[in-house]
Amino acid sequence: MKTLENKLIEWRRDFHRYPELGFLEMRTATIVAETLEKLGFELQIGREVMSAEHCMGKPSDEETQAHLNWAEENGAVEKYLEQVSEGYTGIVATWDTGKPGPTVAYRVDMDALPIYESSSGDHVPLNQDFRSTNTEMHACGHDAHTSIGLGLATLISENSDRLKGRIKLIFQPAEEGARGAISMVRAGVVDDVDHFIATHIGLSVPHNHFVASNNGFLATSKMDVSFKGVSSHAGGKPEEGRNAMLAAANAVINLSAIPRNSQGMTRVNVGELHAGSGRNVIADRAALKVETRGETSELNDYMKNYAESVISGAAQMHQVEYAIEIVGEGISAKGSPELAVRLHDCAEKSGLISQVESNEAAGSEDATFFMDAVQKQGGFATYCILGTDLAAGHHNEKFDVNEDSLLPGVQTLFESAVELSRR
Amino acid sequence: MKTLENKLIEWRRDFHRYPELGFLEMRTATIVAETLEKLGFELQIGREVMSAEHCMGKPSDEETQAHLNWAEENGAVEKYLEQVSEGYTGIVATWDTGKPGPTVAYRVDMDALPIYESSSGDHVPLNQDFRSTNTEMHACGHDAHTSIGLGLATLISENSDRLKGRIKLIFQPAEEGARGAISMVRAGVVDDVDHFIATHIGLSVPHNHFVASNNGFLATSKMDVSFKGVSSHAGGKPEEGRNAMLAAANAVINLSAIPRNSQGMTRVNVGELHAGSGRNVIADRAALKVETRGETSELNDYMKNYAESVISGAAQMHQVEYAIEIVGEGISAKGSPELAVRLHDCAEKSGLISQVESNEAAGSEDATFFMDAVQKQGGFATYCILGTDLAAGHHNEKFDVNEDSLLPGVQTLFESAVELSRR
């Protein structure tokens, strides 16, 4: 096991040094593909496992091409690069034991964040020489997730005799922004799945602890909103303009003013606003990045629908045009209690201090789309948390995990594969 | 002339003691009617000289009936009361010399304001015992205007041999709020008029001074705006409400934010806002009193059209209904230079220091509707200012005029009647 532990750390640090944003995980995905193929998994890559029309918030062709060049220069595996070159970076790796049994799937996410990693003297990735080499950062632990996925694959490959049925490892792009899962669901990758397990490291659960079913995810919608007016000289002809910034400013304030809802928790945020192109010009463009959340999908719908009224009304007030593009969505979901209890037992068997269920409100997650699909077809699904000690919170520039947490996570997941393959 | 001067003061003080709001000038109008009939004028009263469908912002039937009772108890002349009992209080009094000549019209307004008159020790109306007996006040000098109108009628009646053609005295209701003139224009009262003169006292012009043509009036629109939402318990079910107050608040701010216009002066004001019925209830009603102004009618249209966008957008943002009622309108107008020069000469002849023209921006005036109508049919029109020394500004609770200014005003107007009747 010492060997596997070293391997896990090595993988994680490699991914950490080369973070890639959602729908751009080209280097990561090709390394994953090569590793899994060598272990004997059967691969499906890119458009085979992703519905192109359901990819939300995908980077432009220019950005994708530029990143492809970067990936080529930074260690992507040439053999698989063609298949992910357009940004469809999802992979499904299947292990068929040949024996009758259920199909068990594990979801792993691979993308990083547009955060500039700390270069503070006490930041371990700096000290240990695996700090990000570019301007992105694995500040949410998806590097650890990918590493754990490869570790799980290793144990499966080496201990196939303990298993029955089929194991599917789903490497998903673009979890950040809740953008990637739906395209894999629509491509049918969980249509044959009986048990589905998604995993996240951290989330305030300490090292050596485990939560078998985390149920606090909020439904969410991510919207890119644009206002288009008419520019004019602000000093000379102000009346000839149509002020997109005024519409946007009204939208921001009134989105925040959407009434609280007595049925449960709601959220709304405008995280970015960019408007105008010159001090003395009436702003003809404004762009907002908006997200709504709700404790249930119904509550999120309430927020989203109200938001659309606010945006259209703000445009109408100042006679500008608007467009709303949905660039990410997550639904709320509850883990299947039967599956949670079995996973809980596996964690305890692997030496972790486990609790069956947690209902702490967390952020949003598009793994809920997989869960919902599996449960609707009669299967079982859960979202588990692998505890670790964090150097700083998620999405912080000093985020770092305790690498000692990786191995017990791999072991727990492998034990669940054994346990679940029984029936 | 001493007798006429005393008479002018007596009339003015009597009207000052019994102020009446627009479309409620029942006591005033019946006294005017009685006085003019006695002098030999031919009268048209109420619906004969007012188009009912063009009366904007008329009080409710209940208010009208209540005021009728008040008027009966406070000295209205019974004989004419029936004709003005529904609030159509306009009068046109015609003096036909029987000799061929032009038709010359003078406009007099009669209404007061909802201002509670000062009871300060230095306020002349209090000292001289003619302070308002009710909660309204003649704080814009229309009491003086009505008095001057009766004084002019007296001189006409006594000096008919100096005149030719016909003289029409138009006593208009509801100048405040720019509401009354249009209904008289639409009833055709100036269709036969060759020369039209409207008069205002004060307006920063000092005693013994005169302006023959004041051209600074702004075009204006007065709007009553209402928002209608849905109430609900603010603590229990906030999401079931539709918040009319939020819509109204957004309208107020964004009306103020209508862009400045490079073509000339514009104004906008929300003077009153009332919303909601209980602290813990989502407000389902909000009402605004709005006015726009513009240096030209085109500029006022710009403001008014933008205002409608703001109001509809604000309603849309918070999913409430809205209604806009136009309750007053004034257009911009320029005096006829030929007429101004002739009137200027009359003023100088009457001992006043006169200037032909002033372009100082003043408030708005619906006399502009009469002016526009007369000019469009080829006639001449002007709006003159009779200077006086004011105790405090217009619409102030301590407003008061110098009564010495009344007689020269009457003389100037009478001289103009003589001058204009020549051709």
Add this chain to the structure above:
Amino acid sequence: MKTLENKLIEWRRDFHRYPELGFLEMRTATIVAETLEKLGFELQIGREVMSAEHCMGKPSDEETQAHLNWAEENGAVEKYLEQVSEGYTGIVATWDTGKPGPTVAYRVDMDALPIYESSSGDHVPLNQDFRSTNTEMHACGHDAHTSIGLGLATLISENSDRLKGRIKLIFQPAEEGARGAISMVRAGVVDDVDHFIATHIGLSVPHNHFVASNNGFLATSKMDVSFKGVSSHAGGKPEEGRNAMLAAANAVINLSAIPRNSQGMTRVNVGELHAGSGRNVIADRAALKVETRGETSELNDYMKNYAESVISGAAQMHQVEYAIEIVGEGISAKGSPELAVRLHDCAEKSGLISQVESNEAAGSEDATFFMDAVQKQGGFATYCILGTDLAAGHHNEKFDVNEDSLLPGVQTLFESAVELSRR
């Protein structure tokens, strides 16, 4: 018991016909006083049981005097009127059994709401001829509460031999707006109380049902906010004004935009907004009625503190002055489980279907001040709900209770007095 039931209905309908707003319950209080004194209770009235400096949102002296006249003309009992004439209308009625034992207190509220009662044909108070005789209405059941209080007093008086210790009946003014309780707490009326029970009828609990401990009350602050600017002529000199309405409108929108709080439920509402005095005048005054709520007192403090920032900032933006007056406050509170269980047993014994506890979020209640005080001194407190079938929701113009619910309520409370007097 038939006699008592008739009496309960008679009392309730009498109070219903003569509703009185908070701190004006003069007729109600004097009738309560007379009834209780006849039953043998010892009375403390008005300033004896209320701290004048802690009365929030008390009507003006003029309103109080005017209502005193109304009360005299509408059946107030002369003997006690002097003591409540200034609007201190609280009463504490004590029954001392002379036997050692605990002190048990019951809170009853007496005030009505500024709602105009329905005159719809199907409204029972109209049909049965006990509709409100004025423009206020008992639309929250406090008429029933007062009646139940008198019924409880009757049973205590008639069955004193079953009791030990002392019973205190607390008739509180001004529960609406959460204004009256604190003044009685500060006057020390529960300083000697071991068990405290407050009761409310309705609240979505059906007839024949009972909740022994309702824990869903929100902490709340009620604020009257005023903005004071400078008026000026909106057309002539807009730059000389300081626009209080603009400040108020910004406050309204940004109060609604106070961020949601992850620690629990929050609320904010501006229920009323009145600004300005004339269409063409820059508004120099604006007044808001604001309330904040929070699932805990900490959460309400978060809302209240943020609200103060918003209000001061809105004033600063448009250079106007502001003032915030706290006119009502409620804290959050949890019932004592031991007391709840004992009360639950009494309800079941009285034939009601009872549940020990409910955590449904309700509105706010200032009975929580009594509860907090009693619990802090080591006593027990609870807030129970007496179910009934409502014709329409609380604060609705068609609100009405099922009078069959009154007697079992009285019986349950009396049984609790017997039960609690044991120790």
Add this chain to the structure above:
Amino acid sequence: MKTLENKLIEWRRDFHRYPELGFLEMRTATIVAETLEKLGFELQIGREVMSAEHCMGKPSDEETQAHLNWAEENGAVEKYLEQVSEGYTGIVATWDTGKPGPTVAYRVDMDALPIYESSSGDHVPLNQDFRSTNTEMHACGHDAHTSIGLGLATLISENSDRLKGRIKLIFQPAEEGARGAISMVRAGVVDDVDHFIATHIGLSVPHNHFVASNNGFLATSKMDVSFKGVSSHAGGKPEEGRNAMLAAANAVINLSAIPRNSQGMTRVNVGELHAGSGRNVIADRAALKVETRGETSELNDYMKNYAESVISGAAQMHQVEYAIEIVGEGISAKGSPELAVRLHDCAEKSGLISQVESNEAAGSEDATFFMDAVQKQGGFATYCILGTDLAAGHHNEKFDVNEDSLLPGVQTLFESAVELSRR
């Protein structure tokens, strides 16, 4: 003259191809310096003629260094580059005739705009191969101004015998944003000037026409406003954030809502707003580019002071910090009538159709600082307009001048040098 005309076009096209933003005119200034020195002018460059502490809105050291590299690679004259390498790019070139006489100064501005030049097929600079080689553009004609300045220098050099006294050519950086003039005024460059003439091409005056005194410039203030709050996870802990975007949005709307001013024309614009760094993060930063204008300096002060109240109040509402940096200022100014008449005569003599004065509101100009300084010391100053036919309006990506207008402009200015050197 044909030679000079060709030279003017050649210069203008060269500057057009290499546009440089304000305080970065390194290539332009060094070419100007070389040309003027060769003609025999005495030069003062950079810090000699600019007060460093009065340079508003100067680019950062990084930007300045980066541009220096660009300038070196794109034809800057090495000899003078050191002197302008820190972005102090102003030049004063003096021609001393040695004969007694007045000092006459001409102001020329050199900077370009951050506009991406049109590549439309009908755009002359594209067709004639002098379109901008970078992402900036001479979209306001300062390329033509610089060319005219060099043309004027040529005529002075060649016809010195017609002149007396001294001629100063002031090549000013950073006119856009009204940033550069004040630093040259404070360095004393017009302290000895008797006659000052600034020139602008275009401004709606057609080819072959001339305005000797343009008096419509507005006083202006340019402000960079920043808000600084606290970021937090918008889903997880919204209450821990301090939302800078909300403050900024309120500022934008309420800046637009500053009341109109009856004393004259006012303007306000927020031209750019950038806030936030991620969709699910409470925005901790917001930056605004604001400008106010007024028909007089007093009116601009009214706008600027009100703007500061709005900005501080918006920050206070949402408990964020703010900073306001003044990055540009212009005052209002009136040309000296005596000078205007003399310049008018020179224009007519040069074959142009001239008018003495125009009061059309134009944008703002910091040449007004030179004018004010010269007039205050008893000298004469004017701002003239050289008409041309424009392909599109100023600051438009398709802006272009008629090059036939250059020569008559040079001739008029030279004639004025002759005329003014007489006394």
